[in-house]
Amino acid sequence: xxxxxxxxxxxxxxxxxxxxxxxxxxxxxxxxxxxxxxxxxxxxxxxxxxxxxxxxxxxxxxxxxxxxxxxxxxxxxxxxxxxxxxxxxxxxxxxxxxxxxxxxxxxxxxxxxxxxxxxxxxxxxxxxxxxxxxxxxxxxxxxxxxxxxxxxxxxxxxxxxxxxxxxxxxxxxxxxxxxxxxxxxxxxxxxxxxxxxxxxxxxxxxxxxxxxxxxxxxxxxxxxxxxxxxxxxxxxxxxxxxxxxxxxxxxxxxxxxxxxxxxxxxxxxxxxxxxxxxxxxxxxxxxx
Amino acid sequence: xxxxxxxxxxxxxxxxxxxxxxxxxxxxxxxxxxxxxxxxxxxxxxxxxxxxxxxxxxxxxxxxxxxxxxxxxxxxxxxxxxxxxxxxxxxxxxxxxxxxxxxxxxxxxxxxxxxxxxxxxxxxxxxxxxxxxxxxxxxxxxxxxxxxxxxxxxxxxxxxxxxxxxxxxxxxxxxxxxxxxxxxxxxxxxxxxxxxxxxxxxxxxxxxxxxxxxxxxxxxxxxxxxxx
Numbered sequence: 001x002x003x004x005x006x007x008x009x010x011x012x013x014x015x016x017x018x019x020x021x022x023x024x025x026x027x028x029x030x031x032x033x034x035x036x037x038x039x040x041x042x043x044x045x046x047x048x049x050x051x052x053x054x055x056x057x058x059x060x061x062x063x064x065x066x067x068x069x070x071x072x073x074x075x076x077x078x079x080x081x082x083x084x085x086x087x088x089x090x091x092x093x094x095x096x097x098x099x100x101x102x103x104x105x106x107x108x109x110x111x112x113x114x115x116x117x118x119x120x121x122x123x124x125x126x127x128x129x130x131x132x133x134x135x136x137x138x139x140x141x142x143x144x145x146x147x148x149x150x151x152x153x154x155x156x157x158x159x160x161x162x163x164x165x166x167x168x169x170x171x172x173x174x175x176x177x178x179x180x181x182x183x184x185x186x187x188x189x190x191x192x193x194x195x196x197x198x199x200x201x202x203x204x205x206x207x208x209x210x211x212x213x214x215x216x217x218x219x220x221x222x223x224x225x226x227x228x229x230x231x232x233x234x235x236x237x238x239x240x241x242x243x244x245x246x247x248x249x250x251x252x253x254x255x256x257x258x259x260x261x262x263x264x265x266x267x268x269x270x271x272x273x274x275x276x277x278x279x280x281x282x283x284x285x286x287x288x
Numbered sequence: 289x290x291x292x293x294x295x296x297x298x299x300x301x302x303x304x305x306x307x308x309x310x311x312x313x314x315x316x317x318x319x320x321x322x323x324x325x326x327x328x329x330x331x332x333x334x335x336x337x338x339x340x341x342x343x344x345x346x347x348x349x350x351x352x353x354x355x356x357x358x359x360x361x362x363x364x365x366x367x368x369x370x371x372x373x374x375x376x377x378x379x380x381x382x383x384x385x386x387x388x389x390x391x392x393x394x395x396x397x398x399x400x401x402x403x404x405x406x407x408x409x410x411x412x413x414x415x416x417x418x419x420x421x422x423x424x425x426x427x428x429x430x431x432x433x434x435x436x437x438x439x440x441x442x443x444x445x446x447x448x449x450x451x452x453x454x455x456x457x458x459x460x461x462x463x464x465x466x467x468x469x470x471x472x473x474x475x476x477x478x479x480x481x482x483x484x485x486x487x488x489x490x491x492x493x494x495x496x497x498x499x500x501x502x503x504x505x506x507x508x509x510x511x512x513x514x515x516x
Contacts, residue, residue, distance in 0.1 A: 065511060178462040185458055189449040197515035198445050201508045205438075205463055208500055212466040216493055220469065 005259065012252040019242075019249035027242040039155045040239075045247040046147040047173070049254045053141030054180065059118050060125070060134040061203035064196060067127045080118045087111025131196040132269070134203060135187060136261045138180055140254055145177045168218045175213045179206040296381045300389035307366070308397065314359040318401045321358050323408070325351040330412050340413040345475030348409055349468060353435055355405075356398045357457050360439040363390055364447045373447075383510040387440065391505075394436040402428060418481025427474045427487065430494040434467035435460075437498070441505040445512055463501075470494040 023041035030037035066076040088111050090097055091104035098104050125133055152170065153163040164170065183206065187199050235243075308314055329347050333340075367373040376386060409415065417424070439460055446455035474490035 065508070068511075175462060175465050178465075182458050182462050186445070186449065186455065189451065189455055191448060191450070194448050194515040197511055198448065201445065201512050202459065204508065205501070205504060208504055209463050209466065212493070212497055212500065216466040216469045219489060219493075220473070 005256075008252070008256055008259075012249070012256050015245075015249040015252055019246040022242045022245050026238075028236060028238055033159050036155060036158050039151050041242055041246045043148060043151040043155060044243060045250040046144045046151065048247055049250045050141050050144035050148060052251075053137040053144065053254060053258075054176065056117065056121070057134050057137040057141060057180075057203055058207040059114075059121055060130040060137065061200035061207075063118075063121060063125075064127060064130045064134065064200045065204065067130070080115055084111045084115035087114070128196075128269075129266075131200070132262055132265045134196075134200065135265060136258045138183055138187075138203070139261060140258050142177065142180050142184060143257075144250075144254065145173065145180065148173060149177060166217075166220070168214065168220070171217045171220075172210070172214045175217075176206075176210060179209060294382070294385045296385040297389040297392070300386055301392050304363075304389065304393040305396065308393075314362050314397050315400060317358050318355040318397070319404060322351045322355040322401060322405050325354060326405070326408060326412055341415065341418070341479045342476065344409065344413050344415055344479060345472045347413070348406075348475065349431065349471045351405070352398065352402060352432075353461075353464070353468065355401055356394070356432075356435050356439060357460065359394060359397050359401075360436070360443045360460075361453050361456055363394055363440060364443050365452075368447070377514060383513045384506050386513075387444075387505065387509040390444075391433075391437050391440045394440055395432055398432050398436055402432065415479065417479055419478040419487070420481075421478070423478050423487050423491065424475065426491055427471060427478070427494065430491065430498055431467065431471035431474075433498050434471070434494060434501070435464060437502050437505055438463055438467075441509060441512070444509070448515065467494060467497045470497065 019041070023038055027038065027041065029035060062076065066072045088108045091107045095104065098107065121130065121133065152173075156165070157163050183199060183202050186202055187195055190198050326347075329351070333343065364373070367376070439456070442459040442463075443456050446452045446459060449455045470490040470493045474487040474494065477485050477487040477490070
């Protein structure tokens with residue numbers, strides 16, 4: 001395990017430089033937007049990575065809350081399995097349920113990913129560790145979300161002629177960012193014993209909020225280009241190739257940062273525990 | 289986990305209302321705060337009737353949201369004196385009864401504030417409703433409940449944090465954005481009265497928000513109250 005970290009670090013560095021080369025040199029120049037379109041290979045993978053991390057944060061927070069009680073834990077398992085089965089069956093059984101622009105297969109994939117991730121987290125993380133996982137993914141997710149919010153306007157200025165617009169994707173990403181920043185502020189400001197529970201409750205609230213945010217702003221206004229993957233748009237296969245390589249590189253990078261942050265957090269808690277224990281065992285030496 | 293209003297809910301609600309009736313702490317500070325917001329806004333905009341109709345929805349709800357935070361911050365702080373909240377925690381009373389009582393009490397206080405402030409808004413901003421005015425009532429009820437139910441929950445959460453007065457808006461505002469957007473848009477639509485648009489979508493969205501977050505609060509409040 002000790003060696004896996006530097007090896008993965010080297011691999012990620014190689015992959016990131018290769019992805020950068022692919023994005024800047026190999027990928028074809030976009031017809032109307034020109035070179036500035038290449039920020040796409042930075043912007044979209046960051047967004048996907050951030051959303052994935054927030055999703056993991058949500059699952060970890062739910063688990064932290066339900067695993068405190070074996071009964072709710074069992075109920076939650078069945079709820080997750082039911083949702084997974086429903087997302088796999090319903091889009092094919094009742095095609096009218098599928099929203100315009102989405103495919104039944106992508107909904108089913110999301111459902112399978114949900115169930116898979118939920119039980120993977122459950123298998124590999126203890127109750128206390130899910131809280132550390134939630135903290136780690138929220139922090140790294142906010143960083144990637146910031147990258148999205150910074151690179152977006154950089155692209156929008158030459159292409160749309162404006163830095164920012166209150167469009168549905170921009171606004172809901174901004175609101176998502178705000179929710180997770182408030183999550184981190186709460187973690188910073190609450191006293192240590194109760195932080196995990198309060199933070200997990202807030203994470204669940206944030207996840208409940210996301211669809212509502214999206215619908216409300218979608219009805220409000222829309223300007224962002226339609227998604228080229230999975231939506232109605234089309235993309236040059238060479239560009240898609242570069243995009244996917246970039247996403248892989250970003251995922252590796254995110255995983256690396258999360259891992260290192262996770263180890264740091266675990267060490268911090270171990271130190272705190274040891275110090276508390278020592279203070280209990282030797283009250284006098286603690287006073288000295 | 290029972291969510292039904294019980295005798296405990298009623299008792300707590302009566303106690304809070306009686307306390308408020310005698311001290312008038314929350315109402316007075318909210319009223320004065322909202323008044324200040326109205327006056328400051330009217331200085332900075334100085335609108336004619338047509339413009340003010342466009343912005344009034346936003347102004348009204350922002351003023352009410354800010355004022356509600358003042359009351360929400362006091363709602364649990366009152367229970368900290370003499371360890372009332374700790375006593376409640378060790379008692380077998382269901383946590384949700386307490387939550388519902390607090391949320392209803394805040395709903396009542398913010399409702400009174402709205403009833404008193406609305407005429408003032410109408411006068412200061414020369415408002416005249418051009419759309420179906422009765423729709424403002426469901427918007428007001430659902431919107432107030434949206435602010436209050438999440439506000440009560442987050443106030444209970446921020447009770448355990450350092451600098452709790454500042455924590456509440458930091459937690460509440462990001463989560464409330466869809467509700468606030470719905471309230472503002474619905475109110476503006478009704479005020480402007482453009483026949484091509486309708487406030488129905490926003491009212492439905494607001495109702496959905498209320499249902500989702502009331503369920504969420506009732507499901508998680510016990511955990512948050514006992515978080516140690």
